[in-house]
Amino acid sequence: MAIKDKTINDLDVALGAPEHAKGLVGRFEQGTLRIPDLFLPNTSGGEEQDSNMKEWKTLSENEIADLATRLRDLDWSWQMTDVDALAARFGWRVEATRPHSVRLDTGFGRASGSVQGYRGRANEIDLAVTGFTSETTATRADIRDAFVVMATAITGAVGAPTNSIPGEYAEVRWAGPDTTLRLIEMTSSIHLYLDTNAGLAVHDETVRLEAEGVI
Structure with a gap:
């Protein structure tokens, strides 16, 4: 919507x-x-073509599998005040801190990750697992191919998905007792999320109400 x-x-x-x-x-x-x-x-070719189009950076299959496993097994307080310590554990750089969000560089440049929360408690970790690239027919195909490879690698590491949401912007989920991993194919990149199940339930309900035109 x-x-x-x-x-x-x-x-x-x-x-x-x-x-x-x-x-x-x-x-x-x-x-x-x-x-x-x-x-x-500019994606028309020639000298002005964006350098990201020439060499698109992504996590390897082993790297995405390792990251997904570490997130699935994450033992953390889920307090916004502890995001700095979390970032240090994973090698992320904290760029900006606000009461309800922390902006991160996860290795893919500025604002390539974030931790979101409410009233001091975090409910979502959002991590880019590819670089950002301009949208063309060719790059959309590359993103879809990378998404499939990454979803397969994560499945091999943590088990079969618990939910798959097809569409132009596909999503695959691996739900656990308290948190859920989500791999999402976006227009110009791919992101891996770790959500608390409580926070994800609120998100899903909001999406449902938007689809029904209630909000």
Whole structure:
């Protein structure tokens, strides 16, 4: 469900918008943030072609499997005040801290991860597992292929998915007793999430109500 165009701010960057789009106008659609084509990097070829298109960085199969396993087995307080210690354990760099969110560089550049929470308690860890690339037919195919490879690697590491949500922006979930891993294919990147089951239930209910036009 799309909402009206808005000015891209720091939080939007933390959710996956490219850094260069901050201050410009974009729109959120379910599962992704889309930037108007006018502001996307040049993908027409030649010297001006975005360097991310030439060498797209992704986690390897072993790296994504290891990360998923570590997240599945994560023993953590889920307190926002403990995000710095969590970041140190995983080798992430804290970029900005706010009461309900912490912006991270997880190895894929500025704002490539975040921890979100409410009233001091975290409910979601969001990690880019690929770099950001401009949207073209070719790169969409590359993203889908990488998504399938990563989902297969995670399945080999932690077991069969508990839920798969097909579509243009596919999602695969591995639910545990208290938390759920989610691999999500976005427009220009792939993200791996770890959500508390309580927080994910609220998210899913909100999505359902939006789809029904209730909110």
